[in-house]
Amino acid sequence: MGMASLQDLLPPGGWRTPGYTRLPPLDAANAGLGRRLVMHGIRRIGQLDAANLWLLLMHNVRLLRGFLAFAPALMPFGALPRKDTELVILRVAWNCRAYYEWGQHVDMALRNGLSPADIVRIAEGAEAPGWSDRQQALLRTADELHRERMVSEATWQALTRFLDEALLLELLMLIGFYESLAGVLNSTGLPLDKTPNRHVARVTPLPRQK
Numbered sequence: 001m002g003m004a005s006l007q008d009l010l011p012p013g014g015w016r017t018p019g020y021t022r023l024p025p026l027d028a029a030n031a032g033l034g035r036r037l038v039m040h041g042i043r044r045i046g047q048l049d050a051a052n053l054w055l056l057l058m059h060n061v062r063l064l065r066g067f068l069a070f071a072p073a074l075m076p077f078g079a080l081p082r083k084d085t086e087l088v089i090l091r092v093a094w095n096c097r098a099y100y101e102w103g104q105h106v107d108m109a110l111r112n113g114l115s116p117a118d119i120v121r122i123a124e125g126a127e128a129p130g131w132s133d134r135q136q137a138l139l140r141t142a143d144e145l146h147r148e149r150m151v152s153e154a155t156w157q158a159l160t161r162f163l164d165e166a167l168l169l170e171l172l173m174l175i176g177f178y179e180s181l182a183g184v185l186n187s188t189g190l191p192l193d194k195t196p197n198r199h200v201a202r203v204t205p206l207p208r209q210k
Helices: 033-046 051-057 061-073 082-096 099-111 116-124 133-148 153-159 165-188
Strands: none
Touching: 051 061, 051 099, 082 099, 082 116, 082 133, 082 165, 099 116, 099 165, 133 153, 133 165
């Protein structure tokens, strides 16, 4: 599977979008020096070029401070191997049909050990051929929390073969956090940052809701 294959991925029903940007990010040129410095620090420390996300969150600086205190403990500074983290986040983004989340993390997954073929298989789920037992358990956990808001006993027992108590809790929090963030991104209609050579699936906007 090559990069071209990634362009053809669309979740069932397409990406969730209101068809327009309901809550636009702040204009970076008018964000103020303090906010621009915050964005610079985030990019340097987190190695994440997601200006639209930070400019969106700057509508509520109090929440942004809390976000920055918690989110980095999951990614990029979580204890789970980064390859596992990106695998799980991409499955969450696919399940939630979250174009911004998917687009950002395809690039990060490719930089952290996942291949284009892996990313195509994430769209196919845990039953796709080629996953390890560990990866299957991670993908099933994301699917079960999305559908049932609870991990099944069989999947839990599979996870305990690979993760200790601290990592089990981190995995659950990781999935829950990115599920929540996907809802924010879908509901606001946040556009994906224009980054050269970004490898994402195409998006077909839905008609604007009246």
